[in-house]
Every structure is written in structure tokens, then in C-alpha cells.
Amino acid sequence: MDKIIFATGNEGKMKEVRMILEDLGLPVLSLKDAGITADVEENGTTFEENAQIKAKAIMEMTGALVLADDSGLEVDALDKEPGIYSARYMGHDTSYHIKNQNIIDRLEGKVGEERSARFVCAIAAAFPDGRVLITRGTMEGQIGYEEKGENGFGYDPIFYLPEYQCYSAELSLEEKNKLSHRGKALRLMKERLHESFNCQ
Template structure:
């Protein structure tokens, strides 16, 4: 079994990741479970750059295969903010209930297509030989008119998916994983890892 570290300390995210990557012959651990707490400066200007920074930093610390994601919400009415700053928007320690209400307030005069938004996720995989691979997933939707749903985390309660007539926080976890930005990016990365392990010599 191959050890793979996912560079996150977010338990909600790890639950989703484990569900989507199940079936791979890997021992998947979070940074917390690996006893890591590196000070990673995410100063990239794109989701790809930040995901690579995280994956490469932890790989160089551990010598293990490391996955990392950078994800966020782009709101067209707010000039695609918060984007790469989604986790740090209004301050890293600010509760998402406050962040979500702030966004609803900012968008209160937006109507129809003006409320268009998307979740973006980029997964980076840093291999010990220095190779880095990225995969991107997106889901299109709208900013809801009110907070709704108790599943998911982060901005899920205000991200409305028209096909399902609800927010991603209203969806059951297995439904969300099928359509989510992270689900799409992780399934693409799952194929990369599967090929890598199948083609690794002597294993």
C-alpha cells in the first residue's frame, strides 16, 4: 500500500477526499495525521500555483507523494472575488456564516445571470522524483438569495445549483461528490495515481 499525504488540516475536506479516492491502494493521511504543521505561504496568483506550492512543500519535507488542492468560489458580480483568496476572505478566522452573509449582502441588487458563480478546484500531485501534475474541476451555479442547507462546508450554503434546485449544502454528500468541483478534480487525479501505481516498476 502506498502512503499519500493530502496537504490539508480540514476534516470536512478529508471526508470528501477519502470517499472519492476510495478504491486506490493507498493509505491517505492528512497533514494533521502525519504530524505536520508547516508554515506554507500561498502567494500564488492562480489556484494552480497555490496547489503546487502546498504539494511541493510537503513533498520536500516528507519525501512522500503529496496531494494538495486549492479551491474557491468566483462570483461574477464581485469581479470573480474572492477567488484564490476564498479561505482568507474577510480574515482566515472569520466564520463562514459571516462570510456567506457578507456575500449575500454584496449581491443583494444582482438579478438573474448577474448572480452567476462557480466553484473551482485544482488538485496538484507532487511526486518524490520532482514531477508535479495538476487537474482542475469546476461547477457552475449562482449565488443563492439566502443561506440554505447544513451539509458541506465553506460557501456551500450560498451556492445554488439550478439543475438540483438547491444549494450544494442541501445535497446529500454522495450527490455533491458526483457534481462538485473537488469531485471532478479528484476523479481526474485518481486516474493519474492509478496509472502511476500500475506502471511503477517492482511494485
């Protein structure tokens, strides 16, 4: 194995991924780096299923070790919406400013724990020999009353962390890597990959 492909074209995400996986000793390529333009349909019913569908599809195309993630926001008062539909919520082309405001509006009148929410990330690793590893990480918090912060993307500006008294979009990249759902799932995956490499 001479490389890892991480199935995303999101450069913000790749920055986070490379920081955490750098000591695996293999280059970590994005889909763009690997010259792949495939659009894999994620039709699973859970974050884990979607991550596995994407990882396996790209692994079959490339013959490389492929990692893929599926992540999203679960808001308890909204029956865990937007969940696996987080990226497609209210339509692919709808701005996150509009999506975020919609969630805030739907929680009107709710306070404190009634606004509980979490970011979830599942990561799948598909090996050329057919093995699949899956890890999951979460970041617990609440939906804020407004958008705040310039860092991060997506739902970060409305995700409030009571323990740290700040929004996810106010964290530095280093802080976010330590606390985030993706950071937790990636570190777990790194451990599993280390074990897997050592067993070969």
C-alpha cells in the first residue's frame, strides 16, 4: 500500500484529515489529487452505511485503500433532522445561512437542553482485499440562537458548545480537531489502521 485516498473534494476537510493522519507514513490524497471525478450515490439509511458505500465504490475504481466519511447534524427536538440528509437539507444549492436560520426558527421558544444536538461522523476504510473498518465520533452541544464565528463551515456557526462557551465556528483548527466528531472518528480510525498495518 503506497497511499490512502480520502473520498472528498472538500479542501477544508482534507486539511483536517491530513493533520490527523500524517504520522501513518502514507500520502493522503483527495479525490481531486487522485484524478477521480466520480459522484457516488449515497443511498444508505445511516452515516455508517453511506461512508461504506462511498469507500467501497472508490476502492473498486482505484484498487487503493480508501477512506470515506459521512457526517451530519442531529437536532433532538427535530427528530434528529437533518441527520444523514444534512448536506442535502432544503436542497443541495440552498446556502447554509438559509439552512441554519431555518433550524433556529424551528426551535423558537426552546431553551437550554431543549436545543440539544450533536455532530456525528462515521468513517469507513475499504481495503483492496475486501476488508472494511468503520469508526464513529460525536460532538455534543446545542443549537445557538444566532450564527457566530468565522471558522469552520456548514452548521458550525449555529452549533454551541456549553462546556467551552463558544460556537464550533469560533474554534481554531487545532481545537476543532481535538473536539470534533470527525477528529474523534479519524483518531479512532488511525488506531485501527495502525493495528491493521502491524498485523500484515
